[in-house]
Amino acid sequence: MQYTPVIGLEIHVELNTKTKMFCSCSADYFGKEPNTHTCPVCLGLPGALPFANKEALEKCLMIGLALNCKISKDSYFERKNYFYPDLPKGYQISQYRKPLCIGGSLALHLGGGKLIRINRVHIEEDTGKLFHKKSKTLIDFNRSGVPLVEMVTEPDFKNVDEVVEFAKTFQQIVRDLGASNADMERGDLRLEANVSLREIQKDNLPDYRIELKNINSFRFMQHALEYEIERQRKLLEQGVPLYKETRGWSEEKKESYLQRSKEDAHDYRYFPEPDIPAISFNDSDIERIKAKTPELFSSKSKRLETEYGLTSETAKTLVKQGMAGYFEEAVKEGEGLDPKAIANAIVNKRQSTELSPGEFTGKLREVTGKQETSMGDLEIAVLSVIKHNEKAVGDYKNGKESVIQFLVGEIMRETKGKAVIDKVLKILLEKLND
Amino acid sequence: MNITELSLIETIEVLKSGRFSNEELNIAYTARLSDLNPKLNAVLARNQKGHGIPAIFKDVFSTKGIETTAGSKILEGYKPVFNATVVEKLEEQGVSVLGKANCDEFAMGSSGENSGYGPTHNPWNLDKVPGGSSSGSAAAVAADMCVLALGTDTGGSIRQPAALCGVVGLKPSYGRVSRYGVIPMASSLDCPGPITKTVGDARRVLEWISGSDGKDANCTKNSFARSLLTKLKNLHGLKVGVPREYFGKGLDIGIEKVVKGAIKQLEELGAKTVEVELPHTEYGIATYYIIMSSEASSNLARFDGIRYGHDRNLFGPEVKRRIMLGTYSLSSGYYDDYFQKAAKVRSLIKQDFDKAFEKCDVIVGPTSPTTAWNIGEKVDDPLSMYLSDAYTVPASLAGIPGLSVPCGFAEGLPVGLQILGKYMDEETILNVGEVYEKATNWRKEKPSFAEATEGQARL
Structure with a gap:
């Protein structure tokens, strides 16, 4: 049996806004003293409320427009409910049913300009960060609430090179837009890939998919995808059925490892975020944002x-x-x-x-x-050519302008190609029209 | 004159005249609070440093440096690092925190019995519940333990205890008052508002606390400002809608009689009554319990004991019940049948009111189907407890303002008249309430035990 990879990409990119997504804490948290960029809102203290950052919404919209997405006019935030110590509210404010940007595309150079379809581009908030020290775990909430844009493609990639080109182009786009530093080492840009293998004769998508996480560089992504494609191929060839699961990538061991199987799948209980009104961008807002897009x-x-x-x-x-x-x-x-x-x-x-x-x-x-030929020398050369090509000059004067090209060629030969064409033309026309 | 019997507006006037000082005011209320609180259990934490007009805040309002528990053991000892916007705005007006009012845990309840700190007792009869969830706030105002109190109304939690305690309770329109710093139950329904001795007081407090603060994204409307029109003396030209659905099965006969009497009096004051229909009223409770519990289940997720508060085992039974109900309604496979459907019915309930208000200026009816019941009577029957919110919940779902004004007694217990208004039209319901209040003497009725207490400052 022959297989072909089916790959979709999910990219999270942290925006470089001045303030966080829902409060006025500085979003520039990298390398700062832990828990100094915090307030009741991003610490999830009782009674604190989110207030959406307009700059972040606009930057998300810019990214969506750059990826040829449609902007939804009735978008809203939803709560993604799950427990984790780095998530102070017990839910992440994200988007689910009505993302801000939907249905775009991006052309690759590979595959003869192959189009990769974009499913969605939405806005959400980042979580805090855990530090495991011996038997203790410390939490830094400086990153909690930093605006995050999630971009999801359709499963349109057929090989690793396409994925790498797309990811690099996406990084370049968000940098061009001034929306993010998109530095992978700092965690500004995070890659996740959904990988499965399809039987070459069949058209439909496989009934499983493996979500690959913890990919910290383009190179690691290449390694992880190559490994995962091989791993799945071997298993399928042995007749082992594959199921939906989440796997991490270990660059040291050069292998992927199981993080969460289908049975542990979360039910996030998404529902519309009641603390924030629906997002509304009208046509003139969109035009205004387009106009200021780099x-x-x-x-x-x-x-x-x-x-x-x-x-x-x-x-x-x-x-x-x-x-x-x-x-x-x-x-x-x-x-x-x-x-x-x-x-x-x-x-x-x-x-x-x-x-x-x-x-x-x-x-x-x-x-x-x-x-360059000096002006004096050029003038002499022009006059000399005019003198020695009476027929051509006569033709020109009778309206046959195409002889100009011939005359210019003669002058260039006379000056051994050292004259500048613009100047040759200028002087030649002056002399001819005298 | 007894200082503690004065309304907010009277207190401000007397303070201005210099007949007594802020200090005397605080001494009087502190003494009365100390006397009565052992009987009523209306107040939890007390603030020793208050020196403005003494107010009691439901314990869901964050008060900087003052223990704020939301009536839950899980938050015992929690001292917020910031003030709720309502607290800030009132402090700017010379109001200070006298204490924090007992309430049903996380505002979940209609009787005050769900508090982790014991039930509050009704000042009119200590064996009875004061209503809830703003139980301590209503009891404290009724017992003259403060000049004013603040509560929150999610499905009736200001109006119902105000009715059961014989005081004035105003639920403003959703979005009129910032929720910032109020520990939430259901974010799309929660409305902070005043519980006061008079309608005029409620109007004054609303003027002070309303308006955007840039922190509650749903509170962007302008402040409530007093109308420039002269105050109404009568109700000529006013059309009062009476919904058939608010006078059906489940309504106590005693209440029906008192409320119908009050409506008759509105007519005598010049109002014209019209019958209106609110056909989706019967779905109110079901719709409310799905939406409220869904939002609550998510809002309570932050109480994981990691950054503040204690172990989740300390949630009381009603809180656990609502977390389960809400989690179920939002679960994959059930969302469409529960949360989604409830959201649709909510729109229908809103439309009911829109249609009804084409025919009238305000809608009136009973605030609660019964008077205060015995402590312990309904604790094992959550559903019958839920049904006590039948007349208050629809207005909450629609986001419209509602006022409960004392309108008499049934078997010695206070009855409240509910006046509902159009979205963002608190002015009209306050006008109607004030004209009615001035034409009656209910406001002067006080619970009898009050006379037996000592330590009252007299001028």
């Missing part, structure tokens, strides 16, 4: 390609280096200079980009200027 990596590099004629590689490098804005500024300052030359000079660090874009292009001009 340009995404992918659309920015594509724009640089078409607008300035850069190669895809150069455009991407510029964006990746965060030099796209600098480049566009330099093009403006360095009128007459070839944008491609400017881009190459930035990418290859021919000049220090510590300089202002204006100074940068000035330097660039100095350097290339020495090699």
